[in-house]
Amino acid sequence: MVLLEIKQVEKTYRTKLGFQQCVALRGISCKVEEGEFVAIMGASGSGKTTLLNILASLDRPSAGEVLLDGIKLSDIPDRELSRFRRDKLGFVFQDFNLLDSFSLRDNILLPLVLARRPLAEMEQRLIPVADMLGITTLLAKFPYEVSGGEKQRTAVARAVITEPRLLLADEPTGALDSRASANLLQVFTKLNCLGRTILMVTHSAQAASYARRVLFISDGRLVSQLFRAADENDHSFFARIISSQSALAGGGEQNG
Amino acid sequence: MAEQSSRGFYRRLAWTNIRRNRVFCLPFALAVAVVSAVFFLCVGIAFSDGLSNMPSGATARAIFAFGVFTFALFAFFFMFYLNHFLVKQRKKEFGLYAVLGLSKNHVGRILLWENFLLIGGGMLSGILLGALFGQLLFSLLKQLIHAAPGLQLRIPPVAYLGVAILFALVFAATAVYNLAQIRLANPISLLQSEKRGEKKSRFLLPAALLGLAMLGFAYYFAWTIENYAIALGVFFPLAMLVICATYLLFAAGSIAVLRLLRANKRFYYRPEHFVSISGMFHRMKQNAAGLATICILSTMLTVTLTTTLSLYLGQEKILAERYPQDLAIYSGGAEGADAAAYDAELSDLAALYDITLRPAETEPEAISVLETLPHSLYDAQNNWFYCDISGADADATAFIQELRKGKDPLVYGYFDDIFSARQEGYTMFGGLLFLGAFFSIVFLVIAVLLIYFKQVSEGYEDKARYLILQQVGMDAQQVQDTIRRQVRWVFILPLLATMLHMLFASRIITRMLEAFLLYDWGMTLRCSLGVCLLFILLYFVVYQLTARIYYRIVRHSV
Ligand SMILES: Nc1ncnc2c1ncn2[C@@H]1O[C@H](COP(=O)(O)OP(=O)(O)O)[C@@H](O)[C@H]1O
Numbered sequence A: 001m002v003l004l005e006i007k008q009v010e011k012t013y014r015t016k017l018g019f020q021q022c023v024a025l026r027g028i029s030c031k032v033e034e035g036e037f038v039a040i041m042g043a044s045g046s047g048k049t050t051l052l053n054i055l056a057s058l059d060r061p062s063a064g065e066v067l068l069d070g071i072k073l074s075d076i077p078d079r080e081l082s083r084f085r086r087d088k089l090g091f092v093f094q095d096f097n098l099l100d101s102f103s104l105r106d107n108i109l110l111p112l113v114l115a116r117r118p119l120a121e122m123e124q125r126l127i128p129v130a131d132m133l134g135i136t137t138l139l140a141k142f143p144y145e146v147s148g149g150e151k152q153r154t155a156v157a158r159a160v161i162t163e164p165r166l167l168l169a170d171e172p173t174g175a176l177d178s179r180a181s182a183n184l185l186q187v188f189t190k191l192n193c194l195g196r197t198i199l200m201v202t203h204s205a206q207a208a209s210y211a212r213r214v215l216f217i218s219d220g221r222l223v224s225q226l227f228r229a230a231d232e233n234d235h236s237f238f239a240r241i242i243s244s245q246s247a248l249a250g251g252g253e254q255n256g
Numbered sequence B: 001m002a003e004q005s006s007r008g009f010y011r012r013l014a015w016t017n018i019r020r021n022r023v024f025c026l027p028f029a030l031a032v033a034v035v036s037a038v039f040f041l042c043v044g045i046a047f048s049d050g051l052s053n054m055p056s057g058a059t060a061r062a063i064f065a066f067g068v069f070t071f072a073l074f075a076f077f078f079m080f081y082l083n084h085f086l087v088k089q090r091k092k093e094f095g096l097y098a099v100l101g102l103s104k105n106h107v108g109r110i111l112l113w114e115n116f117l118l119i120g121g122g123m124l125s126g127i128l129l130g131a132l133f134g135q136l137l138f139s140l141l142k143q144l145i146h147a148a149p150g151l152q153l154r155i156p157p158v159a160y161l162g163v164a165i166l167f168a169l170v171f172a173a174t175a176v177y178n179l180a181q182i183r184l185a186n187p188i189s190l191l192q193s194e195k196r197g198e199k200k201s202r203f204l205l206p207a208a209l210l211g212l213a214m215l216g217f218a219y220y221f222a223w224t225i226e227n228y229a230i231a232l233g234v235f236f237p238l239a240m241l242v243i244c245a246t247y248l249l250f251a252a253g254s255i256a257v258l259r260l261l262r263a264n265k266r267f268y269y270r271p272e273h274f275v276s277i278s279g280m281f282h283r284m285k286q287n288a289a290g291l292a293t294i295c296i297l298s299t300m301l302t303v304t305l306t307t308t309l310s311l312y313l314g315q316e317k318i319l320a321e322r323y324p325q326d327l328a329i330y331s332g333g334a335e336g337a338d339a340a341a342y343d344a345e346l347s348d349l350a351a352l353y354d355i356t357l358r359p360a361e362t363e364p365e366a367i368s369v370l371e372t373l374p375h376s377l378y379d380a381q382n383n384w385f386y387c388d389i390s391g392a393d394a395d396a397t398a399f400i401q402e403l404r405k406g407k408d409p410l411v412y413g414y415f416d417d418i419f420s421a422r423q424e425g426y427t428m429f430g431g432l433l434f435l436g437a438f439f440s441i442v443f444l445v446i447a448v449l450l451i452y453f454k455q456v457s458e459g460y461e462d463k464a465r466y467l468i469l470q471q472v473g474m475d476a477q478q479v480q481d482t483i484r485r486q487v488r489w490v491f492i493l494p495l496l497a498t499m500l501h502m503l504f505a506s507r508i509i510t511r512m513l514e515a516f517l518l519y520d521w522g523m524t525l526r527c528s529l530g531v532c533l534l535f536i537l538l539y540f541v542v543y544q545l546t547a548r549i550y551y552r553i554v555r556h557s558v
């Protein structure tokens, strides 16, 4: 079943003065099936964050449509939008975006509190999620007291505790060292095995190699994609991503 | 040539920075302007020729000189504090400069130019402001102290010098501080300095309880003081106690209460409370001292105004208490005939001045004497002439002055009259009220600037928080409600504390005023009520204005 459908999405930023335009996305189309783990790869400035913000309904496209579960995002009225976001989507950001004023527990519970879930349900959901992410012992701490990897796992816990239809991640390993990155990506793989649909944006081939499918974005366009074979190991997929990436970069250089 | 253009470069860059950071720079320059205007006037009045010629001018000058010194000290630290706000806010920008390849020297020069422009501009406008409003204020002062109309305020050159010296010092101190900030910091820590975590607070409950005990003791003591001698003696110690207690309660008490609220899970885990309570935690941990300072400034303001206003308005009551009769002359044991002669002499002189003397009604002994010696003003038992005077005040004053000039064998030094006292009272109480109002306005301006700087810098901090909240699914309405609730609490806490302090302070003020023979507790209460109402009104205007700025900053991202 198709979970997410992106149809000819374009995004043009206008600078404050209005006479300069910046085209961030130039007609992006793709589909994401339920249960997939997709990575979108591209150089910095290629429009990844812009695309993700549009998928997250945090930003609106200049043209085109985004459908989640068959619902057009543009059809959702503004006052329903935050509820939609809360119920259907989970986010993980590069710089964690945890609230300093909340303990890790409260950071994770935040979406449930906003959804007015009963206290008992909160506790019930928290325990397995925290267990899976290995942060059970840290729950009483505050974000500034834990490491980057632990912060990011907390952010993942916050994103999945609502059991969203789609988990969106923007450079989730961008601020982590390689060990914490590997650890986090293993968590993503595990979540994917448990049936969670994940769309991750990254510029790291290492991170992308954990996905089942990799889309390459360049200059606001999707330029190619790679599927991971059913029995392919991480190393060989990583090698293919690298060669694809350098082929694209080489092509780009020839064009430019 | 190249040197010339590069100097222009730094100045231009500084000017651009000021314009871009105008939310902070403008109020900072305003603070400089207000402080320099006030200082300019203080120095100007304290050293003006006019002051020495006024009745009780010497006393007034002493008070002013003391005020000038205190104010200079205070102004210095206040400006330093505001500057620290300004720099803290912009550390990220400095880090960025460093990353972009501007050397620390360059950043330092830009910063020096910025401060020079801000302080210089503020100072000049302040002096202009002071010169303009000075005349207005001076005529108000003359009105209050019933001074002769011919009096002129000529601000001596020393006032310009004073302001220049004060702000040269401020500039030097802030320059050293800012340069040190840049020099000591490495770019990364500058870039991240905004997101630093907060310290864990320990000894919260003991500190909160100590604060509560101190406040309770101070309140109880203030409420139960029996006489003015004690009140005068303990006023400053009690004020110190209350100030300490306020700081403790804002810093520790608020956190303790919030912890209790957070411990109540059913209450805490609701959208209305969840974000607000944790936000208040954050807010109180960082800003308890600032809020306590606002509260203390507000209390000082209301106490000062209430006291001086009570004295001014209660002057007639004080005079009535102090001078049961309008005129009293001690005769040192005159014989009946002499007394009668002097009596007639007084009455004749009075007639010359269009006034009539009546035997004082208030002195019981005088009345008994009147039965034996009808129409006489002489109280044989006590050897005093007591009389009330009816007629125009000006005539009476002239009469008294004439009397004081004339040497009469019957008068042995003691001579007491309500008219001279009234004139002295106006000078003293009017001067005090003027000073009280003047410094209240200064306190108010400081409190307002503090509130403004807090709101704005918090707005920038909270912006990121509210963005995150939206990303995890808080809707615009919830965000707005949360912001409202939080802003309202931050505003109302200092106000509530001020009003509570004021309630108890009104008791001790009443007692202290008894030292001046003012026994009107009702009037003190009315004065403090009026002052408080005025203050609440002003406070809410400030609240509206700064809250709007805060909303605008926060919503920019929303
Ligand atoms: N708010 C914005 N206003 C104007 N231009 C923007 C804005 N956000 C992004 N851009 C531009 O759009 C392009 C894509 O940016 P982004 O999506 O952030 O790239 P990526 O996340 O792949 O590094 C860049 O050229 C960037 O300068």
Ligand SMILES: [Mg+2]
Residues within 6 Å of the ligand: A048, A049, A050, A171
């Ligand atoms: Mg990005």
